[in-house]
Amino acid sequence: MNICCIIPVYNSQKTIEAVVEGARRFIRHIVVIDDGSTDDTALLAEKAGAHVLQVTKNRGKGNALHVGFRYARTNQFDAVITLDADLQHDPFDIPAIIEKYATEKSNIVSGNRLHDSEKIPRVRCVPNRLGIFLFSRMIGQTIYDSQCGFRLYDRQVMDTITIVRDGFDAESDILLRAGKRGYRIGFVPIKTIYSEGRKSGSFYRPVRDTFHICTVYLKNLFWKDR
Secondary structure (H helix, E strand, O other): OOOOEEEEEOOOOOOOHHHHHHHOOOOEEEEEEEOOOOHHHHHHHHOOOOOEEEEEEOOOOHHHHHHHHHHHHHOHHHHHOOOOOOOOOOHHHHHHHHHHHHOOOOOOOEEEOHHHHHOHHHHHHHHHHHHHHHHHHOOOOOOOOOOOOOEEEEEHHHHOOOOOOOOOOHHHHHHHEEEEEEEEEEEEEEEOOOOOOOOOOOOOOHHHHHHHHHHHHHHHOOOOOO
């Protein structure tokens, strides 16, 4: 299978080398989407062996994914794996995601952190569980983790679902719209990493981004797919 790895980044110079080096153990072609960083993220990503696409102004994770999907389609990749740059996704879980895709042919394979929910901060876990309930009811498939950004998307998803959200809510929007189209969504247990004793590298804003995800749900509930 011809798969590339897409890593959206913004000011992630402390962690990007480790993420790229870890991903390169399993995937040859690593694409870092530098979303307007003002530090040495792009330089360090290239040093670690990634192909870097730079966005001049910070626009958000959804836009970075849009850039990455466009690159993958232009270069004829069969699928992409997306993971975050803050070390909350372990690249060593990549083989399990690829194996799930190879054996079940799901259009999307997502990591599932909720099997070990005690490690997830409550401010992140509660909205996720609400999303699991609502998303599952809307699309008629069981969703085990509605917000995990560690995913595989196949070419059919990239070809038919245009990313229209710029922020973290883009991933929820893709999941809902793919489910409404009847695309198969699979899940794989992955490591749950929320390290104590250090400031998280995540730029997720619990109140604001959860509100945006709720807005995405309501739009998908009342608006036709686009």
